[in-house]
Amino acid sequence: MRLFESTNINFLGKRRIFYLVSLSIIVIGLITLFIKGIPRGIDFLGGTELQIRFEKEVDVHTIRSFMDNAGYSGMEIKTMGSDKDLLLRTPIQKEGTKVSEEIQEALKKSLPDNPFQVLRIDKVGPKIGKELTQNALMAVILSLIGILIYLAFRFQFIYAVGAVVALFHDVLITISAVAIFHALIPGLGLELNSTMLAAFLTLIGFSVNDTVIIFDRIRENIKLYKNEDIENVMNKSVNATLSRTVITSGTVFLTIIVLLLFGGEVLRSFSFTFAVGIITGTYSSVFVASAIVVDWKHHLLKKGKVN
Amino acid sequence: MALYYLYPTYRDYQLSKELSTLHGEDSANFVEKNYEKIKSARDGRIKLGLDLKGGMYVVLEVDVIKLLEDISKKKDDQLLQKILNDLRGLSDSTRGNVLDAFKAKLAENNLTLKNYYGELTDDESTIERKLNDAIDNAVDRAIGVIRNRVDRYGVAEPQIQKVGGNRIIVELPGVSNPQDVVKLLEGTALLTFHLLKEGEQEIRILKDIDKALAKLQDTSFFASNLQQTTDTTLKDKTTKTDTSKIVSKDKKDSKEKTKKDTSKISKTTKKDTNLANKTDTSNLTDTTTAQDTTQGPTPFTSLFDPELSYRYGGLVASETNIKKIEAILKKDEIKAVIPNDVIFAWSYKEIPDKGEKYKIMYILKKEPELTGSVITDARYTIDQQNNRPYVSMEMNSEGTADWARITGANINKRCAIVLDGVVYSAPVIKTKITGGNSMIEGMPSLEEAKLLAIVLQSGALPAPMRRIEERTIGPSLGEDSIRTGILSSIIALFMVALFMIVYYQFGGSVADLALLINVLFVMGIMAVFKATLTLPGIAGLILTLGMAVDTNVLIFERIREEMRTGKPLKTAIEIGYKKAFSAIIDSHLTSVITGIVLYIYGSGPIKGFAVTLLAGIGSNLFTAIVITHFIFDIMLEKGKKVSFG
Numbered sequence: 001m002r003l004f005e006s007t008n009i010n011f012l013g014k015r016r017i018f019y020l021v022s023l024s025i026i027v028i029g030l031i032t033l034f035i036k037g038i039p040r041g042i043d044f045l046g047g048t049e050l051q052i053r054f055e056k057e058v059d060v061h062t063i064r065s066f067m068d069n070a071g072y073s074g075m076e077i078k079t080m081g082s083d084k085d086l087l088l089r090t091p092i093q094k095e096g097t098k099v100s101e102e103i104q105e106a107l108k109k110s111l112p113d114n115p116f117q118v119l120r121i122d123k124v125g126p127k128i129g130k131e132l133t134q135n136a137l138m139a140v141i142l143s144l145i146g147i148l149i150y151l152a153f154r155f156q157f158i159y160a161v162g163a164v165v166a167l168f169h170d171v172l173i174t175i176s177a178v179a180i181f182h183a184l185i186p187g188l189g190l191e192l193n194s195t196m197l198a199a200f201l202t203l204i205g206f207s208v209n210d211t212v213i214i215f216d217r218i219r220e221n222i223k224l225y226k227n228e229d230i231e232n233v234m235n236k237s238v239n240a241t242l243s244r245t246v247i248t249s250g251t252v253f254l255t256i257i258v259l260l261l262f263g264g265e266v267l268r269s270f271s272f273t274f275a276v277g278i279i280t281g282t283y284s285s286v287f288v289a290s291a292i293v294v295d296w297k298h299h300l301l302k303k304g305k306v307n
Numbered sequence: 308m309a310l311y312y313l314y315p316t317y318r319d320y321q322l323s324k325e326l327s328t329l330h331g332e333d334s335a336n337f338v339e340k341n342y343e344k345i346k347s348a349r350d351g352r353i354k355l356g357l358d359l360k361g362g363m364y365v366v367l368e369v370d371v372i373k374l375l376e377d378i379s380k381k382k383d384d385q386l387l388q389k390i391l392n393d394l395r396g397l398s399d400s401t402r403g404n405v406l407d408a409f410k411a412k413l414a415e416n417n418l419t420l421k422n423y424y425g426e427l428t429d430d431e432s433t434i435e436r437k438l439n440d441a442i443d444n445a446v447d448r449a450i451g452v453i454r455n456r457v458d459r460y461g462v463a464e465p466q467i468q469k470v471g472g473n474r475i476i477v478e479l480p481g482v483s484n485p486q487d488v489v490k491l492l493e494g495t496a497l498l499t500f501h502l503l504k505e506g507e508q509e510i511r512i513l514k515d516i517d518k519a520l521a522k523l524q525d526t527s528f529f530a531s532n533l534q535q536t537t538d539t540t541l542k543d544k545t546t547k548t549d550t551s552k553i554v555s556k557d558k559k560d561s562k563e564k565t566k567k568d569t570s571k572i573s574k575t576t577k578k579d580t581n582l583a584n585k586t587d588t589s590n591l592t593d594t595t596t597a598q599d600t601t602q603g604p605t606p607f608t609s610l611f612d613p614e615l616s617y618r619y620g621g622l623v624a625s626e627t628n629i630k631k632i633e634a635i636l637k638k639d640e641i642k643a644v645i646p647n648d649v650i651f652a653w654s655y656k657e658i659p660d661k662g663e664k665y666k667i668m669y670i671l672k673k674e675p676e677l678t679g680s681v682i683t684d685a686r687y688t689i690d691q692q693n694n695r696p697y698v699s700m701e702m703n704s705e706g707t708a709d710w711a712r713i714t715g716a717n718i719n720k721r722c723a724i725v726l727d728g729v730v731y732s733a734p735v736i737k738t739k740i741t742g743g744n745s746m747i748e749g750m751p752s753l754e755e756a757k758l759l760a761i762v763l764q765s766g767a768l769p770a771p772m773r774r775i776e777e778r779t780i781g782p783s784l785g786e787d788s789i790r791t792g793i794l795s796s797i798i799a800l801f802m803v804a805l806f807m808i809v810y811y812q813f814g815g816s817v818a819d820l821a822l823l824i825n826v827l828f829v830m831g832i833m834a835v836f837k838a839t840l841t842l843p844g845i846a847g848l849i850l851t852l853g854m855a856v857d858t859n860v861l862i863f864e865r866i867r868e869e870m871r872t873g874k875p876l877k878t879a880i881e882i883g884y885k886k887a888f889s890a891i892i893d894s895h896l897t898s899v900i901t902g903i904v905l906y907i908y909g910s911g912p913i914k915g916f917a918v919t920l921l922a923g924i925g926s927n928l929f930t931a932i933v934i935t936h937f938i939f940d941i942m943l944e945k946g947k948k949v950s951f952g
Contacts, residue, residue: 002867002952005871006871051781117781118779118781119780119781120778120779120780120781121777121778121779122777122778122779123774123776123777123778124775124776124777125366125773125774125775125776128366128775128776135908135909136908138908139904139905139907139908139909142904142908143900143901143904143905146900146901146903146904147897147900147901150896150897150900151893151897154893194913195843197913198843198846198905198909198913198916201901201905201909201913201916202846202847202850202916202920204901205850205897205898205901205902205920206850206853208894208897208898208901209854209857209894209897209898212890212893212894212897213861213890213893213894215893216889216890216893216894217890219889220886220889240868241864243864244857244860244861244864247810247860247864248853248856248857248860248861251803251806251853251856251860252850252853252856252857254799254802254803254806255799255800255802255803255849255852255853258795258798258799258802259795259796259799259846259849261795262791262794262795262798263791263792263795267791267792267795267842267846270843270846
């Protein structure tokens with residue numbers, strides 16, 4: 001069986017259109033982000049979060065009124081999976097485990113004939129969130145710098161720039177997608193937590209992997225077709241690697257879809273983010289990373305400097 | 308090799324399954340019988356993270372600002388208070404950051420560290436070093452206290468680590484009652500001094516327990532030769548003295564010479580008795596066997612190791628026997644014969660011998676003579692004269708008066724230093740100590756002296772600690788997530804494997820084999836490095852498998868390309884591997900960069916992800932480039948048909 005054998009599609013000729021597509025997605029996404037925002041998980045906000053399994057089904061509204069009476073008004077309460085599983089979250093900070101103890105006490109009093117089991121308690125101090133954000137930014141920036149240096153060393157500097165711009169593009173597109181999807185379907189339960197952070201970092205790894213493989217072929221083909229225009233060489237390279245790109249991205253995408261469907265609540269943020277990341281990571285290798293290199297080389301040609 | 312390292316994981320799983328089918332007494336017996344097996348399997352298996360197994364994760368922070376206040380020369384200075392209050396608003400309360408901000412604030416007010424800390428002769432950098440030492444010390448002390456308590460609570464495989472200079476991460480797998488544990492972690496350490504029950508009293512207690520236990524058990528079960536050795540243990544022990552002793556520091560200088568002499572004398576006498584005992588063993592055993600008829604069996608005392616008990620001058624028992632002894636002491640029939648004013652406590656120190664760890668049991672007076680709150684300072688130093696480490700301890704006026712009375716009345720008796728119910732040292736009181744300054748000597752190493760000083764200080768000043776993060780995962784949630792995580796991974800893997808075979812035929816099945824080897828390798832690497840498998844770790848594993856598929860696809864597509872140009876299969880394979888190599892290396896190395904950064908900057912779960920990712924990249928490079936290539940070569944050599952669809 002063979003897919004995409006000997007294709008000859010002029011990918012890079014259409015790069016201007018795709019610049020526009022990417023840009024508009026990012027703009028719409030960022031506007032949504034600023035208006036609607038992405039809910040930040042407890043990892044970033046701080047506070048206490050409880051996951052509780054009741055023996056019988058419970059009603060979120062009655063629980064909310066109980067919590068209001070117990071002095072925890074405005075608490076976030078939602079079901080998880082079934083009506084027996086509840087997630088309660090409050091940004092209120094008190095000494096030690098007091099918040100979770102008080103919540104459990106209030107639930108016990110309000111629902112004496114519906115015993116429950118505590119599945120999970122997370123208490124995060126207010127300082128952790130800031131630190132987590134700092135560390136995450138640090139991790140992303142350092143990985144980008146590391147990749148930039150490595151690629152500049154293995155290819156040419158402009159290739160490294162193209163790859164890193166593509167990575168920025170992927171992160172922005174994915175954030176936009178998360179913001180848009182959250183605005184459209186709030187029930188997905190997407191939130192910015194440390195798992196989603198892991199997804200972003202994985203996405204960077206995947207995207208750069210894809211870009212490097214196309215670049216590798218370009219590096220090889222430039223030696224073979226010395227007199228041809230860089231755009232043609234690049235198109236040849238993208239076409240030559242097309243079947244591997246589709247197969248790899250396809251299988252990984254498949255894996256992530258399985259995780260998204262069956263991986264449960266815990267993995268949802270991760271799998272959703274990564275699924276979007278695979279699409280944009282694959283796309284950006286051609287239409288951002290390679291396209292930038294082409295435009296830069298053309299720019300140099302016009303200026304009369306041949307590289 | 309991977310299988311070899313994974314075997315313990317499998318074995319542990321099997322043993323736990325067997326264990327879970329048994330109940331009550333049976334399970335206790337099973338654990339006893341298979342203790343060695345269970346232990347070795349436990350040590351070598353892959354640990355499951357808290358998210359998969361359930362348990363508790365707590366981050367504690369030692370309050371550097373409070374500590375700066377506590378150790379300042381001028382605690383009540385208004386300006387210092389104001390500066391410290393400003394510092395409390397800092398978002399990042401890790402130690403380096405707080406110290407830097409503190410120095411900056413001082414500089415703003417034209418002050419230096421010297422205004423509040425250190426001696427007149429110290430320069431700034433010395434003071435800063437001293438402050439850092441003080442913080443280190445506070446954190447170490449807190450860790451020591453926590454470790455001790457967690458150990459006593461009986462949590463399996465607790466992990467306690469220091470991060471960021473003033474934070475302590477405590478991971479307690481399988482703990483389901485967080486409130487209890489929190490109290491355990493946060494309560495102030497309780498340091499007490501107890502006199503030992505020695506000589507006749509001790510022997511009587513042990514004999515009473517023996518008698519009561521013998522009544523409980525089938526007497527014929529215990530062979531008589533056991534009795535002999537244990538009785539010698541008792542005899543030996545009573546003639547021996549502990550090497551550590553406690554003396555007044557005030558009198559140290561004036562009595563220097565005499566003290567040295569006494570120590571020498573006590574040593575030689577010890578050797579003499581040693582010798583006497585050795586030569587007289589035959590006599591001794593004779594007399595003890597004679598006594599046996601009246602004494603009856605000794606099922607309890609026989610649990611202590613006679614040889615080590617003699618050598619260390621205490622009741623020494625192995626790890627396995629400690630469990631038995633504790634179980635015995637909990638029995639109502641045994642409790643009935645133990646005097647009310649007595650408690651049992653184990654030594655903190657572990658004595659490794661004969662492939663096991665041993666501890667010393669102490670029989671103490673229940674009522675403490677003193678509590679640690681009277682201690683104002685404790686330090687460890689090396690004695691200039693004899694180059695031996697010792698610990699000096701100072702007390703407040705109230706403590707000094709009591710201490711003088713206690714030491715005066717109990718010269719040549721032993722006094723145990725007990726922290727949270729564990730004995731850290733049990734020195735012999737040598738003189739009446741009136742000045743409040745005591746000296747404890749006889750520690751075999753500087754390390755032990757340091758530990759004892761830390762223990763004594765924990766009575767002096769509880770480290771101000773705060774919980775800044777806390778996560779509890781119920782065991783059922785852990786089960787849920789492990790089930791969904793593993794199930795979905797298997798489904799995904801199966802689908803990918805099927806696709807590879809359909810698309811690349813023989814090549815695809817070789818790639819699938821490589822995938823399988825990869826999974827085993829990653830798990831094997833994790834077992835070797837004793838890494839913990841978490842849910843993000845499973846996600847990392849899946850990503851790794853994605854990369855493994857990618858690598859194979861890359862190679863196979865290259866081979867197909869070469870075949871299309873009309874090259875024979877063997878050459879196509881050779882060239883395909885060669886040409887794909889640079890792409891594989893570059894893509895893997897960039898992933899290594901992200902992996903390493905994640906490992907360094909990621910906390911908890913993200914670190915787990917980075918570990919599996921890095922392990923996966925390594926094993927993938929190996930399987931894709933070496934193993935599959937090797938398989939193709941072998942198949943071609945044997946003339947088998949190799950196809951890539």
